Amino acid sequence: xxxxxxxxxxxxxxxxxxxxxxxxxxxxxxxxxxxxxxxxxxxxxxxxxxxxxxxxxxxxxxxxxxxxxxxxxxxxxxxxxxxxxxxxxxxxxxxxxxxxxxxxxxxxxxxxxxxxxxxxxxxxxxxxxxxxxxxxxxxxxxxxxxxxxxxxxxxxxxxxxxxxxxxxxxxxxxxxxxxxxxxxxxxxxxxxxxxxxxxxxxxxxxxxxxxxxxxxxxxxxxxxxxxxxxxxxxxxxxx
Numbered sequence: 387x388x389x390x391x392x393x394x395x396x397x398x399x400x401x402x403x404x405x406x407x408x409x410x411x412x413x414x415x416x417x418x419x420x421x422x423x424x425x426x427x428x429x430x431x432x433x434x435x436x437x438x439x440x441x442x443x444x445x446x447x448x449x450x451x452x453x454x455x456x457x458x459x460x461x462x463x464x465x466x467x468x469x470x471x472x473x474x475x476x477x478x479x480x481x482x483x484x485x486x487x488x489x490x491x492x493x494x495x496x497x498x499x500x501x502x503x504x505x506x507x508x509x510x511x512x513x514x515x516x517x518x519x520x521x522x523x524x525x526x527x528x529x530x531x532x533x534x535x536x537x538x539x540x541x542x543x544x545x546x547x548x549x550x551x552x553x554x555x556x557x558x559x560x561x562x563x564x565x566x567x568x569x570x571x572x573x574x575x576x577x578x579x580x581x582x583x584x585x586x587x588x589x590x591x592x593x594x595x596x597x598x599x600x601x602x603x604x605x606x607x608x609x610x611x612x613x614x615x616x617x618x619x620x621x622x623x624x625x
């Protein structure tokens with residue numbers, strides 16, 4: 387049992403070394419991945435705003451077309467009403483025709499005012515779209531620059547990353563599932579999930595390890611986490 391655990395611990399230590407190297411490489415990219423993701427979200431949001439504004443413009447232009455059609459229909463009707471007015475036979479018909487003519491004129495004026503409002507709204511929406519597209523263009527330039535920088539960095543370390551990931555893949559089957567699960571859980575909080583005991587202390591948080599725990603750790607019978615930071619402890623003598 388000791389031999390199996392000892393070999394598993396050795397492999398676990400190798401895994402930690404590989405992951406630490408990968409962490410170091412990832413750090414060279416700095417905040418680039420987060421910045422790229424943020425810019426992509428912002429561009430996506432702006433594109434959606436352009437889409438919504440374009441939809442408003444389409445609806446507005448449709449309403450203006452309908453208003454112009456209605457105005458033309460009212461003008462045609464006004465011509466007919468004026469013709470009718472010339473041929474009325476009594477005061478009642480005259481008053482009714484005059485009332486219809488006034489109503490048609492009022493409707494034409496109201497639709498005319500509506501057209502002025504629509505024209506003003508169109509100018510405002512077109513300006514908004516123009517500003518949005520300019521902002522999208524600027525952000526896309528920043529985004530492309532950052533993507534290019536990240537690509538250059540990734541290319542620089544591509545072969546090294548490939549080699550490390552290949553070594554990692556070969557190590558995984560040689561570590562028992564329970565140990566690997568603990569390791570991954572701790573890695574979510576601390577990159578250095580596995581640390582050596584050096585001079586009687588955890589080399590992760592530098593807290594002293596009790597003599598009793600030190601004895602147990604060196605038996606290689608089971609894994610011991612640091613009572614202070616939770617990292618997995620491995621005696622320096624393992625190598």
